[in-house]
Amino acid sequence: xxxxxxxxxxxxxxxxxxxxxxxxxxxxxxxxxxxxxxxxxxxxxxxxxxxxxxxxxxxxxxxxxxxxxxxxxxxxxxxxxxxxxxxxxxxxxxxxxxxxxxxxxxxxxxxxxxxxxxxxxxxxxxxxxxxxxxxxxxxxxxxxxxxxxxxxxxxxxxxxxxxxxxxxxxxxxxxxxxxxxxxxxxxxxxxxxxxxxxxxxxxxxxxxxxxxxxxxxxxxxxxxxxxxxxxxxxxxxxxxxxxxxxxxxxxxxxxxxxxxxxxxxxxxxxxxxxxxxxxxxxxxxxxxxxxxxxxxxxxxxxxxxxxxxxxxxxxxxxxxxxxxxxxxxxxxxxxxxxxxxxxxxxxxxxxxxxxxxxxxxxxxxxxxxxxxxxxxxxxxxxxxxxxxxxxxxxxxxxxxxxxxxxxxxxxxxxxxxxxxxxxxxxxxxxxxxxxxxxxxxxxxxxxxxxxxxxxxxxxxxxxxxxxxxxxxxxxxxxxxxxxxxxxxxxxxxxxxxxxxxxxxx
Amino acid sequence: xxxxxxxxxxxxxxxxxxxxxxxxxxxxxxxxxxxxxxxxxxxxxxxxxxxxxxxxxxxxxxxxxxxxxxxxxxxxxxxxxxxxxxxxxxxxxxxxxxxxxxxxxxxxxxxxxxxxxxxxxxxxxxxxxxxxxxxxxxxxxxx
Numbered sequence: 001x002x003x004x005x006x007x008x009x010x011x012x013x014x015x016x017x018x019x020x021x022x023x024x025x026x027x028x029x030x031x032x033x034x035x036x037x038x039x040x041x042x043x044x045x046x047x048x049x050x051x052x053x054x055x056x057x058x059x060x061x062x063x064x065x066x067x068x069x070x071x072x073x074x075x076x077x078x079x080x081x082x083x084x085x086x087x088x089x090x091x092x093x094x095x096x097x098x099x100x101x102x103x104x105x106x107x108x109x110x111x112x113x114x115x116x117x118x119x120x121x122x123x124x125x126x127x128x129x130x131x132x133x134x135x136x137x138x139x140x141x142x143x144x145x146x147x148x149x150x151x152x153x154x155x156x157x158x159x160x161x162x163x164x165x166x167x168x169x170x171x172x173x174x175x176x177x178x179x180x181x182x183x184x185x186x187x188x189x190x191x192x193x194x195x196x197x198x199x200x201x202x203x204x205x206x207x208x209x210x211x212x213x214x215x216x217x218x219x220x221x222x223x224x225x226x227x228x229x230x231x232x233x234x235x236x237x238x239x240x241x242x243x244x245x246x247x248x249x250x251x252x253x254x255x256x257x258x259x260x261x262x263x264x265x266x267x268x269x270x271x272x273x274x275x276x277x278x279x280x281x282x283x284x285x286x287x288x289x290x291x292x293x294x295x296x297x298x299x300x301x302x303x304x305x306x307x308x309x310x311x312x313x314x315x316x317x318x319x320x321x322x323x324x325x326x327x328x329x330x331x332x333x334x335x336x337x338x339x340x341x342x343x344x345x346x347x348x349x350x351x352x353x354x355x356x357x358x359x360x361x362x363x364x365x366x367x368x369x370x371x372x373x374x375x376x377x378x379x380x381x382x383x384x385x386x387x388x389x390x391x392x393x394x395x396x397x398x399x400x401x402x403x404x405x406x407x408x409x410x411x412x413x414x415x416x417x418x419x420x421x422x423x424x425x426x427x428x429x430x431x432x433x434x435x436x437x438x439x440x441x442x443x444x445x446x447x448x449x450x451x452x453x454x455x456x457x458x459x460x461x462x463x464x465x466x467x468x469x470x471x472x473x474x475x476x477x478x479x480x481x482x483x484x485x486x487x488x489x490x491x492x493x494x495x496x497x498x499x500x501x502x503x504x505x
Numbered sequence: 506x507x508x509x510x511x512x513x514x515x516x517x518x519x520x521x522x523x524x525x526x527x528x529x530x531x532x533x534x535x536x537x538x539x540x541x542x543x544x545x546x547x548x549x550x551x552x553x554x555x556x557x558x559x560x561x562x563x564x565x566x567x568x569x570x571x572x573x574x575x576x577x578x579x580x581x582x583x584x585x586x587x588x589x590x591x592x593x594x595x596x597x598x599x600x601x602x603x604x605x606x607x608x609x610x611x612x613x614x615x616x617x618x619x620x621x622x623x624x625x626x627x628x629x630x631x632x633x634x635x636x637x638x639x640x641x642x643x644x645x646x647x648x
Contacts, residue, residue, distance in 0.1 A: 293598045296621055298517035304623040305524060326622070333621035340600065 010211060015244045018212045026205035029198040036190075047109050049175040057172045060104035061165040064120075067093045067100055068127055068161060072154055075135040079151075090135050094128065113171045120164040127157035219246045226250060230257050233264070278347055285343050292336055299329040335451075338465040342450060345472045350390045352477075357385035357394065357430060361419045364399050368406045377409060382420040385430065389477055389497045397473040400466040401432040401493055407460055408436035408491065427496050435490035439483075447483055470495075507638050508534040510561040512544040512578065513596075514570055521623060522565070522596070525630040533634065536561060541573025545581055548588055560591055563637045566613075568597040568604060576611060583612040592637045 010018075047053075074090025077083065101121060108117050130150050218240050226236040236257055239250045303322045307314070314322070361381045369375070387394070402417065409415035418433040439447070439454045446452045448471040453464040470493075474481040478499035485491035507530065513519050519537055526533055538544035542551070548564070550556030564582070568575035575595065582588045594615040595608045605616050617633065620626050 293619070293621060294515055294518060297521065297598075297619060297623075297626075300621060301517070301521035301524070301623040301626070305521075330621055337600065 011215070011242045013244065015212075015216065015246070018208065018215075018244070022205060022209045022212050024205075025201045025208060028201045029194060032197065033194060049110065049172065049179045051176050051180070053107055053109075054172045054176040056107040057104065058169055060100060060107055061169055063100040064097065064104060064124065065158075065161060065165055067097045068124065068158055071097070071128075071131050072158060075131040075154075076151065079134050087135060090131065094131070097124065097128070108168065108172070110171065110175055113168050113175075116164055116168050116171070120161055120168070123157050123160045123164065127154060127161070130154045130157060215240070215242060215244075216246065219244075219250075223250050223253070226253055226257075230260070233260070235261075281343060282347065285340050288336065288340065293333060296329045296333050296336075300326050303329075335463055335465075338463050338469075339450070342465060342469055342472060345393070345396075345469060345476065348393075350393065350476050352388045352390060355387050355389050355391045355394050357387055357398065357421075358383050358419070360391070360395050360398050361385075361402060364395070364402045365406075365417070368402065372406075375406070375410070375415070377406065377415040377417055380416070380418045380420075382418075385419070385421050387428065387430075387497050393473045393476065394497070397470045397495075398432075400470045404466060405432055405434035405436065405491075407462070408438070408455075409434050410436070410460070412436050427498060427500055429494050429496055431492050431494045433490065433492040438485040438487050438489050438491045440487055441485060444483055444485070448481070507532070507563075507634075508536065508559075508561045509563040509565060509634075509638075510536045510538060510544065510547055511565045512538045512541075512570065512575070513565070513567045514539050515567075518567075518619070521626060522630070525623070525626045526634065528627055529631040530634050530638070540571040541575070541578045544570075544578050545573070548582060548591070549585055556587070560588065562592070563633070564591060564593045565596045565633075566593055568595060568599055568608070576607060579608065579611045579613060594633055594637065 013021075070093035071090050074086050074088075074093060077086035078090055101124065104117060108114050130153050133150050134154070219242055222237070222239050223246055226239070229236055230253060236250075236254050239247060303326045307319060307322055311319075358381050365377075365379050365381070369377070402419075405417045409417065412435055414435070416435045419431070420433075421428050421430045423429075437455065437460065443454050446454065448467045449464075450468040451464040452468075453462060455462070471481050474495050474497065477497045479496035480500070481493065481495040483491055483493045509526070511519065511522055511526075513522065523535055523537075526535060536547060538547050544564075544566070545551070546554050547557065548560065566575050566578060570578070575597070579593060579595075582591060582593060592614045593612070594617060595613045596617050596619060597604065597608075598619045599605075600618060608616050614637070615633070617629055620629055
């Protein structure tokens with residue numbers, strides 16, 4: 001195959017070219033056939049020595065000869081009887097001759113035969129001269145010797161014309177026979193030629209179609225395998241040889257795979273950086289928990305020491321100031337701890353398993369009730385709230401939400417807290433609802449920020465970290481959290497614990 | 506008279522701890538080690554120092570220490586036959602769950618997170634000494 005020029009190699013051809021070959025090859029003999037027909041129809045007809053022409057020649061020869069015989073007979077009769085009828089017979093035959101000769105002249109086309117024909121015409125002319133002499137002789141009386149000789153000459157002329165006629169007829173017959181044989185040979189040649197061409201082109205077309213189908217299906221299968229491999233992150237395998245449009249698609253696919261690998265490498269690098277940053281954060285939070293708390297302990301401890309050691313030298317105002325120093329230190333310690341909790345939530349792994357939210361909520365509420373026995377809160381928890389999530393994290397989130405609900409219904413008469421769920425599409429939306437202080441929706445976007453508070457400490461105590469923790473937990477599960485509320489009309493917190501299915505569709 | 510060893514690098518924490526423990530046990534004798542090697546020298550002796558004739562009744566060990574950290578110190582204490590059963594209470598500011606697990610895994614007897622409030626520290630000191638020093642007095646201790 002290497003000997004073939006590049007553009008003729010099957011594998012180098014485009015699908016378009018291959019398709020044209022597959023369709024065009026079997027149609028080729030048909031085109032040749034039609035070309036022949038068209039040529040036959042529109043070509044100017046050429047005179048040929050057909051059987052019909054031979055018949056005309058035969059008839060023409062016979063008529064000329066019969067005219068001559070008629071003329072001869074009329075002339076002779078007239079010479080001896082001088083009857084008007086005989087002369088008219090002679091004259092009619094002489095009158096017919098030119099037309100009959102003209103027919104012959106038209107019909108004979110072979111050059112050799114035409115030479116004979118012209119000899120024949122010469123003989124006819126001579127005979128006409130003889131007959132004119134015989135017919136035009138003076139009357140009455142016995143014919144002269146010269147006229148008798150002329151009659152003899154007429155006999156010779158007739159004999160001559162007869163011989164020539166026979167020869168022309170034979171020649172014409174031979175020509176027609178030869179032409180028929182020639183035409184039969186041509187017909188045979190066309191038949192076999194077209195048959196061979198048809199078979200050749202048909203077989204060629206079938207072979208080309210098979211090669212095309214086979215090649216296309218093999219290469220398309222390889223292409224689809226490569227697409228599959230690409231989808232699974234595997235490197236593409238080589239495509240069977242060829243440079244057609246499938247090859248172009250494959251090249252694109254490979255380029256896409258290369259880009260994907262590049263992205264993957266980038267991603268891995270990012271992940272590594274992120275892991276490093278996480279590691280750093282861990283070290284940082286450890287050092288925060290250790291080093292930042294130490295001065296706070298000292299502030300609290302030494303304030304206490306002053307209170308103990310120098311109690312007699314301090315007035316009430318001084319003691320109060322020291323107490324404030326200590327409470328500030330304590331509060332700062334709590335803030336640091338909560339911050340650390342928050343940062344740990346971003347790092348720990350979410351381990352999903354079956355969680356009964358109702359059960360968890362009941363336990364939390366029982367705990368809250370135990371700690372504040374004076375509170376009378378009507379709690380309604382929908383039974384059987386199930387979800388796949390990290391039980392520990394969900395417990396922390398629920399604890400914060402219920403703790404908030406508990407806290408913000410502290411000044412509400414007939415406090416009520418509800419926990420429930422509603423399936424929205426494919427995702428279950430849980431909610432925690434209270435009829436407490438609520439908040440202004442205008443500040444809803446600040447709800448989940450760390451250390452963001454919508455109430456002053458004097459009304460409701462808090463660090464402002466609880467909802468930030470809840471949001472972090474929800475986010476770690478791929479869910480969403482949002483709230484609806486109005487001042488003094490309670491608040492409802494909605495959340496999901498799985499990615500929105502719609503986002504993937 | 507009871508004697509305990511406090512391993513702590515922070516001067517403020519040392520003074521506060523001493524105050525807290527003296528507050529609950531006025532007769533308590535408190536030795537101080539400021540880092541890991543110093544603590545090990547005080548318990549097991551070192552090149553220039555013979556091991557003590559009498560071991561302290563209790564070791565209060567911080568985890569984050571210069572030169573040799575608390576885990577390493579604890580490991581060596583547990584690795585020596587003389588101190589294998591010495592009560593060691595971890596007194597640290599770390600809240601990492603991993604640290605707690607690790608400390609118990611290495612053989613700590615108790616793990617106390619340094620309270621932020623001095624009052625809580627006094628309470629913790631009372632509990633620690635009340636339990637561990639009292640335990641030390643039991644006549645039939647199988648050691």
